[in-house]
Every structure is written in C-alpha cells, then in structure tokens.
Amino acid sequence: MIPFVAVVSLRNNDSRTFRFWIPLFLIWLLLLPLVVLLSPFIFIACLVCCVNPFRGVAVMWQILTALGDTDVEVEHRSAGMSFHIL
C-alpha cells in the first residue's frame, strides 16, 4: 500500500510546534494523469538508457510502497523538525 499521509512537525525557537498533515493521496491523484501523459516519453527514455521500462515501473512502485513508516527527526535546543510518512 502506498503511503497516504505525511506529517511534518516543526518547532521554533519559542518551543511552539507546528504540525502539518500532508495528504499524499491527493498528490498521487494529481500525479497520476501526468504520469499517464508522460508514459510514452518515459518509455522511450528507458529504451534509450537500455532499461526495461516495465522493470523500472515495478521498482518505482516498490519504492513508493516501501516509503511508509519512514521517520526522520532532527532535534536541537533552539529548533526541531520531524517528518513521518504514514
């Protein structure tokens, strides 16, 4: 399953935390027609680079599905940032 939501949390100097919920599913929905439109060019680019286009698509899909549960946190006394993909 591809991730649907990402949470970005920012903490500033005053210890105020801002949390943003990014609806990734909307981004996927917006990107889908673009990918469909660009697919012939992607196909040609893969052939030029001697890459199996179907394998390339499969790997990209695997990367997308594996992105879930990724966490990055950076904490400092004056500021902090965290990024979670759900």
Place this chain on the structure above:
Amino acid sequence: MRERTTKFESIQTGAPHFALLLREAGIFDGRPLNHTGEHMNEHRRQILQMLAEGKISADEAERLIAASETPSSYSTSSDAASISTGKPRPKYLRVLVDAEEGGATYDGPTRVNVRVPMQLLRAGVRLAGLIPAQALNRANQAMQEQGVPIDLSQIKPENLEELVEQLSELTVDVDQKDAGAKVKVRVFCE
C-alpha cells in the same frame, strides 16, 4: 579422529552446529528431529554405532544423545546453512546521531533520529540494478578516485536478500571526541 573431535567441541555453541554435525554423520537428513518412536531410536542406534566403531568417545556420544533428545527450536530446511536461529527479521534501519559542538556559539546538542524501512533498502538495491552499465562504470571510477573501493555492478537483485540479511547483523558505533565537539553515531537494525 582429531578433526572429528574438534567438530564435536562445537556442539556446545548451539543447536545449528549440532544439526550440521548430525547431517555430516548421516544421522540427520534435514527433516525435523522426531523425538518419539522409530526416528529417535534410529538416531540413538547410529550414535551408539559410531561409539562402537570408535569414531566418537563415550562423552561425545552422551552429549550427542542428550542434544538429540532436546526439542529443536529451529526450523529445518534442505540447506543446513539457512537454519534459522529464531531471531525475528529486522524491519527498520535506524541511524542515531548525537552531536555536541563546542565553542562560543554552543547552543545545546543536536540529535538526529532516522528510521528507514528495510523494504525501502530492498527497493533501493533493485533501483541500483536498473542503472545502466556506463553510468555504473563512471560511478565506480569516481568512487575509486575518492578512495572508496566499492563495485556497484556487483550489487545485483539475486544478491539482494543476502545483502539485507547481512545488514540485519549490522551495528556501527562511532564515538568521536575532539577538542570542541563530541559526536556519537549509532547505526543498527531493529
């Protein structure tokens, strides 16, 4: 005889070694050890036969029988090397960095905590397999120039599982203390 004795000394280190030894002796055929009935008697009979032939000492025979009576806690497969130790497969690669920089502008420590799913690493290795040979050669050359002797063309999907398995045993601890800075890096799988 000496060689066999040396191998028997490894029994104490764990059950997988014992399974390998039994396989070598032709006692254990890869199936789960059956602790009842004919199978058990057959194992015991073969161990006693080895004892009678002088291949093993009485002490070794006793240890073999005791070990064969112990319920096996590991799965068996056709390949003895793939015997599982029951350890769960790691799901994430964690990188923890704890840095303290000294000096006049010191403003507290910086902590970095990264958790990457192992699935993402697998997909990344598959992606590396898609890189064209020319680009790989250039990347290899650039890394050689930087003193990193890694051949990216050796990373192949068929070696993927082995690579990830090795990563599961990985633990890197770096503890650097300079005059003004203290950096602690920890890389491990969980």
